[in-house]
Structure formats: structure tokens, C-alpha cells
Amino acid sequence: MTLYDGKAGISYQVEGVFVEEAVSRRLQALGINDGTRVRILNRKKKGAMIIQVRGTRLALGRHISSCIEVKEEAERGEETAV
Amino acid sequence: MTEKNKTIKVAFVGNPNCGKTTLFNAVTGSRLKVANWPGVTVEKKEGAAEYEDCSLTIIDTPGIYSLTCYTIEEKVTRQCVMDDEIDAIVNVVDASSLERNLYLTLQLLELGKPVILALNMMDIVEERGMEIDLHRLPEMLGGIPVVPVSAARRTGLGILLHAVVHHYEEGAAGNVLTYGEEIEHKIAKLEVMMQARFPNHSCVRWHAIKLLENDEDVRNEHPISIMNVVEKSYEKEIIQQKYAYIEMIVREVLFHKEKKAAFTDKIDRILTHPVWGVPIFLLIMCVVFLMTFLVGDFLKAGFESVLGWLSGQAGQFLLLIRCSPWLISLIVDGIIAGVGGILTFIPNIVILFLALAILEDSGYMSRVAYVMDTIMGRAGLSGKAFLPMILGFGCSVPAIMATRALETERDRRKTMLITPFMSCSARLPVYVLFSDMFFPGYAHLAAFSMYVIGMGVAILVALLMHRWEKSREAVSDCLLIELPEYKRPNARTIGIYVWTKLKDYLEKAGTTIFVASIIIWFVLNFGIHGMVSDPADSFGAMIGRGLMPVLAPAGLDMWQIAVALISGISAKEVVVSSFAVLFGVVNANSEAGMAAIIGHIHMQNPAFGPVNAYALMVFCLLYVPCAATIGTVKKESGSWKFTIQMVVFQLVLAWAFAVLVFQAGSRLF
Known part of the structure; x- marks a missing residue:
């Protein structure tokens, strides 16, 4: 699945970033890499979303979020707290 | 240890929105603009500071996430830190998001220059119940000095400068990170x-x-x-x-890093709601503009009486010292009318900038980029392009400079083209004057509608351009922006912001508008046969009459309006000044002044009513931006061709809309 298919309030783990070179470099600089944990905080039905990654909030457009391959993070006790 | 009169060159480098400029202001005593959204600083700025016997030159750089060179900010900053003249780097770090900020730190350490880590926003870290081990952190970064500071509360500044002065001689830290x-x-x-x-x-x-x-x-x-x-x-x-x-x-x-910043998330649940986000944004802007008109009008009375008194006194004094009548006319009807009339709008301007400053400093700005992303996406722009547009409500010049934060040249030009449609503060006097004169009782609504029309036209133009170019290029819906934590607006920050804007406004009144008023007075009082008693024989009238046929379909067939619109290119407020000078009204922004202007207009054209006035307001909203904006567009786009195309396009668009308003309006009403 891609991040774009994700639901608000759920944590995911990045499995790959398949977007234009320039954008993927920016994402990498922001710490979005293979294996990074991201959490969707808020999203619009067909559009942008707000994610939390490495302690900061980012707004991502639909194009970028649908180019990030993720898998749902296995529940871990301490991180389920909202 | 340090020799006397040694100058150390220090660069402040860090992620966007980590407080570099606040720290820079605190250390150097400067008053540069700061706000709570990423990308406020787009150019590097220099300042000076003293510590013990050392004088320091401090350079504030645009925020970057990485030392690559993909955006203009990155290029500016990278060039600056690579410069051999830089003796030391102060890496400003937002301690509340240490993980992301340290990425740049590791890159800076690899440069082989002395780096001092300024750990900013420690107060937020404490508020959130987090703790940072200040002994272990420097150890893991190769022993560089780590100084906790609070730029907002101005603590830790002395220690930071001490660290800079004494550490830079020790040279760079060794190799911190060993790769595979x-x-x-x-x-x-x-x-x-x-x-x-x-x-x-x-x-x-x-x-x-x-x-x-x-x-x-x-x-x-x-x-x-x-x-x-x-x-x-x-x-x-x-x-x-x-x-x-x-x-x-x-x-x-x-x-304790898992402790959540629940406050920001709670507010975000409302302000960035998928459905209510856009209406809430429009409501907020609505409140801002209504405040501007209501509170501004409330405070206006005081300014009016002062101006009336001043004008009377000046006239009497000049008579007393036996000035020639033409000089009295120049001073009273030209300068005091032209410049003074503009000064009575100060309350409105201050309130507008106060509201914009609060919006910017609270952290709401980058949320607007998220909220508007869907609408902007239809127009082929990312939500980020909306930030320059909001700044355009204040002044188009910084707004056009802010387009630097956009990724592609195509997006930049498109945004530069539509940003002037956002009503800047200079157009406010025009709206206030004409809606008060021709829409009594509905003045606020008429003025507010200009802001809505401006925003609508901007988005519409972008939309049409997108349709037109769709066949040629792929969409770039690449919204990627950091959302800062909400915070209580800082009184000092807002004070600096409003004061800077007010100073700009006063400077403009003292320079551009002053000169324009004098020129208008001359153009209106001199004709081919020298000084004229009836302005209808003046040079101004000749020029204006030449343009009347063009303006006639928009219901603006008065030579005075043509003169006012031309002079308005110097600065949009001058449209109001020209009316004041044209009709010899001392204070255009008072009841008596307005009555005089209406009287004069009706003498020329008895049919001039609300529809004509509305067409005039629409024309002022959309036509050629002021000279300063045109200059900025040229500088930022680097192309005269683009700049001229933009000016022509906006002129034609303004004319078309004004004609549409007048023709439709005069058939309906």
C-alpha cells in the first residue's frame, strides 16, 4: 500500500520512496527513508495529509504521499497512546 | 587569548523556522522580520555584535534542511557557509525537534569549520516534559560547544558569544561520524x-x-x-x-520524547478539518478585514481633526509671511492634501498589519497551505503557493520575494503573476474612500467584496493558465511543508512587524506620495500657456482626455479618473491623493472631504453612481501593480519580457473586468 491509502491516527513504516529525484532527496533530508516510522495525524479524503515524522509535522500533497510505499506498523504497547 | 579589534565572521545556519532570525535580532539588536512559518528569511542579512574585545560580523541565512543545492535558499546558504571568510558557524537547532535538526548539524560538522551548537527553544522542551542530556550531546558531536539559548526570552546569548569567540580558534571538531x-x-x-x-x-x-x-x-x-x-x-x-x-x-x-504536544494536535483537529478548514480560513480573513475597517474607522476621527487644524494653520501662516498664492496652493492643495489624506488611513493600516502579524506568528500560516492545497491543486499549484498570496494582503513586494520558497521556476512565475491580485494595504484607502462615498450603510461589505474578488480572480487566472498549459507539462502537486507548533504570539515580534510596516508606510508617504503629489499639482495647474486657473486647461486634463474613450465602456469617462489611475502606478494610495489634489480637498477621508469629492464628480458627470464607483474599485484592484512591485518582479524573475507581459496582461484584465462590472451593473440597477 502507499501512504496515500493510509488512515488518520495510524502509524506506518516506510518501505520505499518512488518519486522524482528532486523530491525524494528533499524527503530524505527530512528523514523520510526506508524504515522510517510515520504517523498520519489528519488527512483530506482525496488530497493532502498531515504526518508526524521524527518529531515534526509535515503537510504532504497527494502526489508525494501516493509515491511512498508503506506497511502498517505492528502495534507496540508504548506507541499506541494518543 | 584574542587580539584586540579582531573581527570574527559568524554565520547562523539552521533548519527553517528554528529561530535563527529571532536569535540574530537578539544578538545584533536588529529588527528583521520573524514569523512562525518556514521560509520567512529568503536572503542573507548581516549584522554586528561585540563581545569582550572582539567584534563579530553575524550573517543570518535562510533556513535549510540539508546542504544540497536544490532550492534557492539552499544555494544562498551553502555558498555563504562554504565561503572561506566565514570563521565559525553557529548551528541554530530547534531543541524540540532535535532528531530532524541534527541531520544538518552532521553535515555542517563535515565541512571542517568550527561549529557551535545553539540549542534554541529549550523552554518548549521543558514545557513538554522532555529532557536533553547536555553532557552527552556534545560528546557525541565531537566535543563542540552546545549552548542552550532562548532567542525569544533572550537568555544564553552571552554564553553563546563567549563560545564563539573562544571556540573558533580551537578549530574544527574531528571526524564525528564514521560511515560503513x-x-x-x-x-x-x-x-x-x-x-x-x-x-x-x-x-x-x-x-x-x-x-x-x-x-x-x-x-x-x-x-x-x-x-x-x-x-x-x-x-x-x-x-x-x-x-x-x-x-x-x-x-x-x-x-520522555513520547509525551505528545496535545495542544497543537487539538487545535489542528479543528483548523485543518477536511471539510471545515476552508470555511474557517475564509471566516478568519473576514474577521481580519472587518476589524480593519471597523476599528480603523473608529480611530480615524482623531486623525481628521489634527489634519484639518494643521492645514488651516499652514494656510494662515503662509498668508502671514506673504507667500505667493501659487506656493500656498502647492503646499496646501498639493502636499497637505496629497500626503495628509494618506496619513489618515494609518489606523486602518496598523490594524491590518497587526492582524496579519498575529496570524503569521501563531503558526497558522503553513496550515493555510495545507487547507488550500486542494483548491490550488486544481490550478496546478501547490498549497505552498498560497503563502505568498496571503502576504500579498500586506504588501506585494515581500510577497513576490516569498515566491522563492517555491520549487520550480514555472510555479514561481505563475504565483508572481497572480499575487498582485491580492489586495495590498495600499489599495485599502481607495476602497475605504469610494465605498464610504457611494455605498453608505454597506461600505464595509463593498470594501470586503474587493478582497474576495481579488482572491477569486487570482485563483481563476491560475486555473485558466493551468488548463491552457495542461497539454504541455505534467502537474506538480508537490506540497511539502513543515507545520510548526502553535504558540502564543510574541508581543515583541508583533511590535517589530507592525512598526516596520508603519515605518514603510510613513516613508512612502514622505517620498513617493510626496513627490507624486507635487507632480500631480504641477500637471494640473500648468498648461501649454503656463499656469492655468481652470484645471480643465492643464496638461493633466489633456492626457486624461486622451484616455477617456478607452475608459468610457467601464463608465469611467472622466479625465480626472484617467489622471488618478496613471499616477496610481507610482503607489496605489496616490489614486486617493490625486483625487484630493484634483478637487483641492484637504482631507479626503472625512465627511466634508467626501462630500466635496462627490460634488465635483457629479459636476463633471451627474450619472456617476455606485456602479461606476464599483467599476473604478475593481479597476484599481486589478490593474498594473505599483512601480515597486514591478521592479521586484523584474528582479525576481530576471526577465523584462515576463515583467512587461505581466503588466500588459493585468492592465487588459482590469479593463475587461471593469467593463464587465459596469455594463452588467448598469443594466441590472
């Missing part, structure tokens, strides 16, 4: 090759790493054959290993 075997092996090889070719190079390791990352600029500057060493780009691996090291640092130095 394969990469280190290649770095070593490249270092040898670099040293052979460029024996005096200052930061060989950094350049070797950049070569491994396949960095274009570094490769072009160092044309050494690396084919057999670098067979692919190692950028991804290098970034991953940096972040892996950062994760290790964070694990060791940061405690």
Missing part, C-alpha cells in the same frame, strides 16, 4: 585524489562525500576523474547512515 566500510574506503580514495589535485583545499572530506553523493555543483567545480571509484550515487546510503547515527544520539540524550 565501503563508503569510508571510497572517501579515503577520493581524499587522496582531491589532495593531489587541489593541495590547498580546506574541507577535503566534505567534498569527497559530496562527490560520492553525486552532487552536481561539487562535481563541476572539481573535474577529477572519479569514474573508477564512484560507480553509483551513494547519497541514499550516506543519508541513511547519518540518520542511523542521529537515532543513536537521540536515544542517548533525549528523555
Whole structure:
């Protein structure tokens, strides 16, 4: 699945970033890499979303979020707290 | 230890919105604009500070996430820190998001220059119940000084300067991060090759790493054959290993990091709601403008009486010292009417900027980019393009400079083209005057509608352009922006912001509007036969009459209006000044002044009513931006062709809309 298919309030783990070179470099600089944990905080039905990654909030457009391959993070006790 | 009168050049470098400029202002006593959204600073700025016997030159740079060179900000900052004249780097770090900020730190350390870490926003860290181990952190960063500061509360500044002055002589920290075997092996090889070719190079390791990352600029500057060493780009691996090291640092130095910043999330649930986000934004802007009109009007009375008194006194004094009548006319009817009339709008302007400052400092701005992303996406722009547009409500000049934060040149030009449609504060006097004169009882609504029309036209133009160019290029819906924490607006920050804007306004009144008023007075009082008693014989009238046929379909067939519109290109407020000078009204922004202007207009054209006035307001909203904006567009786009195309396009569009309003309006009403 891609991040774009994700639901608000759920944590995911990045499995790959398949977007234009320039954008993927920016994402990498922001710490979005293979294996990074991201959490969707808020999203619009067909559009942008707000994610939390490495302690900061980012707004991502639909194009970028649908180019990030993720898998749902296995529940871990301490991180389920909202 | 340090010699006397030594100047140390220090660069402040850090992520966007981590407080570099606030710290810069605190250290140097400058008053640069700060706000709570990423990308406020787009140019590097210099300031000076003293510490003990040392004088320091401090350079504030635009915020960056990484030392690559993909955006204009990155290029500016990278060039600045690579500069050999920089003696030390102060890496400003937002302690409340240490993990992301340290990525840049690791890159800066590789440069081989002395780095001092300024740990900003420690107060937020404490508020959130987090703790940072201030002994372990420097240990893991190669022993560089780590100084906790609070730029907003101005604490830790002395210690920071002390660290800069004493640390820079010790030189750079050693190698902090060792990459995996394969990469280190290649770095070593490249270092040898670099040293052979460029024996005096200052930061060989950094350049070797950049070569491994396949960095274009570094490769072009160092044309050494690396084919057999670098067979692919190692950028991804290098970034991953940096972040892996950062994760290790964070694990060791940061405690209780899972505690949530519940406050921001709670507000975001409302303000960035998928359905209500856009209506809430429009409501907020609505409140801002209503405040501007209501509170501004409330405070206006005081200004009016002062101006009336001043004008009377000046006239009497000039009579007393036996000035010739033409000089009295120039001073009273030209300068006091033209400049003074503009000054009575100060309350409105202050309230507008106060509201914009609060919006910017609270952290709401970048949310607007998210909220508006869907609408902007239809127009082929990312939500980020909406930030310059909001700044345009204040003044188009900084708004156009803010387009630098956009990724592609195409997006930049498109945004530059539509940003002037956002009603800037200079157009406010025009709306206030004409809606008060022709829409009694509905004045606020008429003025507010201009803001809505401006925003609508901006989005519509972008939409049509997008349709037109769709066949040629792919969509770039690449919204990627950091959302800062909400915070209580800082009184000092807002004070600086409003004061700077007010000063600009006063300066403009004292220079551009002053000169324009004098020129208008001359143009209206002199004709081919010298000084004229009836302005209808003046040069101004001649020019104006030439344009009347063009303006007639928009219901603006008065030579006075043509003169006012032309002079309004110098600055939009001058439209109001010209009316004041044209009709010899001392204070256009008072009941008596307005009655006089209406009287004069009706003498020329008895049919001039609300529909004509509305067409005039629409024309003022959309036509050629002021000279300063045109100059900025030229500078930022680097193209006269684009600038001229833009001016012509906006002129034609304004005319078309004004004609539409007048023709439709006069049939309906």
C-alpha cells in the first residue's frame, strides 16, 4: 500500500520512496527513508495529509504521499497512546 | 587569548523556522522580520555584535534542511557557509525537534569549520516534559560547544558569544561520524585524489562525500576523474547512515520524547478539518478585514481633526509671511492634501498589519497551505503557493520575494503573476474612500467584496493558465511543508512587524506620495500657456482626455479618473491623493472631504453612481501593480519580457473586468 491509502491516527513504516529525484532527496533530508516510522495525524479524503515524522509535522500533497510505499506498523504497547 | 579589534565572521545556519532570525535580532539588536512559518528569511542579512574585545560580523541565512543545492535558499546558504571568510558557524537547532535538526548539524560538522551548537527553544522542551542530556550531546558531536539559548526570552546569548569567540580558534571538531566500510574506503580514495589535485583545499572530506553523493555543483567545480571509484550515487546510503547515527544520539540524550504536544494536535483537529478548514480560513480573513475597517474607522476621527487644524494653520501662516498664492496652493492643495489624506488611513493600516502579524506568528500560516492545497491543486499549484498570496494582503513586494520558497521556476512565475491580485494595504484607502462615498450603510461589505474578488480572480487566472498549459507539462502537486507548533504570539515580534510596516508606510508617504503629489499639482495647474486657473486647461486634463474613450465602456469617462489611475502606478494610495489634489480637498477621508469629492464628480458627470464607483474599485484592484512591485518582479524573475507581459496582461484584465462590472451593473440597477 502507499501512504496515500493510509488512515488518520495510524502509524506506518516506510518501505520505499518512488518519486522524482528532486523530491525524494528533499524527503530524505527530512528523514523520510526506508524504515522510517510515520504517523498520519489528519488527512483530506482525496488530497493532502498531515504526518508526524521524527518529531515534526509535515503537510504532504497527494502526489508525494501516493509515491511512498508503506506497511502498517505492528502495534507496540508504548506507541499506541494518543 | 584574542587580539584586540579582531573581527570574527559568524554565520547562523539552521533548519527553517528554528529561530535563527529571532536569535540574530537578539544578538545584533536588529529588527528583521520573524514569523512562525518556514521560509520567512529568503536572503542573507548581516549584522554586528561585540563581545569582550572582539567584534563579530553575524550573517543570518535562510533556513535549510540539508546542504544540497536544490532550492534557492539552499544555494544562498551553502555558498555563504562554504565561503572561506566565514570563521565559525553557529548551528541554530530547534531543541524540540532535535532528531530532524541534527541531520544538518552532521553535515555542517563535515565541512571542517568550527561549529557551535545553539540549542534554541529549550523552554518548549521543558514545557513538554522532555529532557536533553547536555553532557552527552556534545560528546557525541565531537566535543563542540552546545549552548542552550532562548532567542525569544533572550537568555544564553552571552554564553553563546563567549563560545564563539573562544571556540573558533580551537578549530574544527574531528571526524564525528564514521560511515560503513565501503563508503569510508571510497572517501579515503577520493581524499587522496582531491589532495593531489587541489593541495590547498580546506574541507577535503566534505567534498569527497559530496562527490560520492553525486552532487552536481561539487562535481563541476572539481573535474577529477572519479569514474573508477564512484560507480553509483551513494547519497541514499550516506543519508541513511547519518540518520542511523542521529537515532543513536537521540536515544542517548533525549528523555520522555513520547509525551505528545496535545495542544497543537487539538487545535489542528479543528483548523485543518477536511471539510471545515476552508470555511474557517475564509471566516478568519473576514474577521481580519472587518476589524480593519471597523476599528480603523473608529480611530480615524482623531486623525481628521489634527489634519484639518494643521492645514488651516499652514494656510494662515503662509498668508502671514506673504507667500505667493501659487506656493500656498502647492503646499496646501498639493502636499497637505496629497500626503495628509494618506496619513489618515494609518489606523486602518496598523490594524491590518497587526492582524496579519498575529496570524503569521501563531503558526497558522503553513496550515493555510495545507487547507488550500486542494483548491490550488486544481490550478496546478501547490498549497505552498498560497503563502505568498496571503502576504500579498500586506504588501506585494515581500510577497513576490516569498515566491522563492517555491520549487520550480514555472510555479514561481505563475504565483508572481497572480499575487498582485491580492489586495495590498495600499489599495485599502481607495476602497475605504469610494465605498464610504457611494455605498453608505454597506461600505464595509463593498470594501470586503474587493478582497474576495481579488482572491477569486487570482485563483481563476491560475486555473485558466493551468488548463491552457495542461497539454504541455505534467502537474506538480508537490506540497511539502513543515507545520510548526502553535504558540502564543510574541508581543515583541508583533511590535517589530507592525512598526516596520508603519515605518514603510510613513516613508512612502514622505517620498513617493510626496513627490507624486507635487507632480500631480504641477500637471494640473500648468498648461501649454503656463499656469492655468481652470484645471480643465492643464496638461493633466489633456492626457486624461486622451484616455477617456478607452475608459468610457467601464463608465469611467472622466479625465480626472484617467489622471488618478496613471499616477496610481507610482503607489496605489496616490489614486486617493490625486483625487484630493484634483478637487483641492484637504482631507479626503472625512465627511466634508467626501462630500466635496462627490460634488465635483457629479459636476463633471451627474450619472456617476455606485456602479461606476464599483467599476473604478475593481479597476484599481486589478490593474498594473505599483512601480515597486514591478521592479521586484523584474528582479525576481530576471526577465523584462515576463515583467512587461505581466503588466500588459493585468492592465487588459482590469479593463475587461471593469467593463464587465459596469455594463452588467448598469443594466441590472
